[in-house]
Amino acid sequence: MPTFQAFYVTENADKTFSNQIIERSTDDLPAGEVLIRVKYSSLNYKDALSSIGNRGVTRNFPHTPGIDAAGIIEESSSDEFSVGEQVVVTGFDLGMNTAGGFGQYIRVPARWVVKLPRGLRLKESMIFGTAGLTAALCIDKLLQNELTSDKGKVIVTGATGGVGTMTVMILAKLGFHVVGVTGKPEGEVFLLNLGAKEVISREAVNDQSGKPMLKGIYAGCVDTVGGNMLATILKSMQYNGVVSICGLVQSPELPTSVFPFILRGVSMFGIDSSECDLEWRKKMWKNLAKKWKPKGIQNIIKIVTLKGLSKEIKKILKGGQVGRVVVRL
Structure with missing residues (x-):
C-alpha cells in the first residue's frame, strides 16, 4: 500500500504536545468505504486546538488533524462513488478522532463524502472549507x-x-x-x-x-x-x-x-456544520459553486505546505489569522 506524508501530533512524556511530518502507510488509516488522495486542506481553529492536544477536540494521540479535505478517490467500495472522482469532506469526525486532511491520504465512510459540484475547483473548495x-x-x-x-x-x-x-x-x-x-x-x-x-x-x-x-x-x-x-x-x-x-x-x-x-x-x-443534514450540505456546496460564489476568493488566502503549518497554527491560536489558510498537500 502507498506511503504518504502526514502532519503528526504526539504527546510527550511531560504531557506537552509536539508535531512533525512523518511517513505513514495507508494501512494505518481507519476503516471506511472511500480512500481519498488529498490535494488540499485548510486550517481552522479546531485544527489548531487539536494540534496542541485539546481533549475536547481530539481524545487520543498521536493524531493527524485537518477537519477539511478535498481530493480524488483512489479506492471505493461504495456504489455512490467511483475511482477518479473529485470530492470534498468536511466535518463529521474527520481530523478530530479520525486521521484528517493534514495527511496526503484519508479513509472515511462514504456518508461523509460530497462530490465536488460543477463550478468549483478543489483548491476553491478548501478556500471555503468548513x-x-x-x-x-x-x-x-x-x-x-x-x-x-x-x-x-x-x-x-x-x-x-x-x-x-x-x-x-x-x-x-x-x-x-x-x-x-x-x-x-x-x-x-x-x-x-x-x-x-x-x-x-x-x-x-x-x-x-x-x-x-x-x-x-x-x-x-x-x-x-x-x-x-x-x-x-x-x-x-x-x-x-x-x-x-x-x-x-x-x-x-x-x-x-x-x-x-x-x-x-x-x-x-x-448552526452546526459538522453533522448537518447531507441534502442541506449538498445544496449549500452547490450554492457556493454557483450563485453564492464571491469574486476574488483567491485574494483572501495564504497557501502553505505541511512544513508551514506550525507557524500558522501559532498565529490562529493568538487570534492573528486574517482570511483563509489553504494547505497544499
Whole structure:
C-alpha cells in the first residue's frame, strides 16, 4: 500500500504536545468505504486546538488533524462513488478522532463524502472549507426566515476570521448591507475590500449598561463569538430580526433576557456544520459553486505546505489569522 506524508501530533512524556511530518502507510488509516488522495486542506481553529492536544477536540494521540479535505478517490467500495472522482469532506469526525486532511491520504465512510459540484475547483473548495460551509448554512437560515436585503443591516461578528470572512463576502454578493465587527487594526480595510459597507469595533457591540433592550439597528446577524457581544446584538435587533449563531470564541455564556425574543419577535438559530443534514450540505456546496460564489476568493488566502503549518497554527491560536489558510498537500 502507498506511503504518504502526514502532519503528526504526539504527546510527550511531560504531557506537552509536539508535531512533525512523518511517513505513514495507508494501512494505518481507519476503516471506511472511500480512500481519498488529498490535494488540499485548510486550517481552522479546531485544527489548531487539536494540534496542541485539546481533549475536547481530539481524545487520543498521536493524531493527524485537518477537519477539511478535498481530493480524488483512489479506492471505493461504495456504489455512490467511483475511482477518479473529485470530492470534498468536511466535518463529521474527520481530523478530530479520525486521521484528517493534514495527511496526503484519508479513509472515511462514504456518508461523509460530497462530490465536488460543477463550478468549483478543489483548491476553491478548501478556500471555503468548513468555514464557508458554516457561513452558507448561517446565511441560508436567515433567508429561510424571510430576511431580505431591503429589511436592513446585517451584522457579522468575528468578521476577519474564517467563517466571518466568508459570511461577509457571500452576503455582499447577495446585495446585503453588511456591518463587520473586528478588533484587528488591519481589519477595516480588509473587510471593506470584501464588500462590507461598515466596519465597527468590538467595543461598539459590548454594552455594559444593563439595559434589557437597545435601539433596534440590525435586521440580521451571523455571530461567531457568543458572550456579551451576542447579548448586545440581540438587544439591538429590529422587530422580527433573525440571528444565526455558530461560535463561542468570546464565551459560551449568554448574559441576556427573553425581552428581545418576546418584545421584538427576534429569532435565533444555532448552526452546526459538522453533522448537518447531507441534502442541506449538498445544496449549500452547490450554492457556493454557483450563485453564492464571491469574486476574488483567491485574494483572501495564504497557501502553505505541511512544513508551514506550525507557524500558522501559532498565529490562529493568538487570534492573528486574517482570511483563509489553504494547505497544499
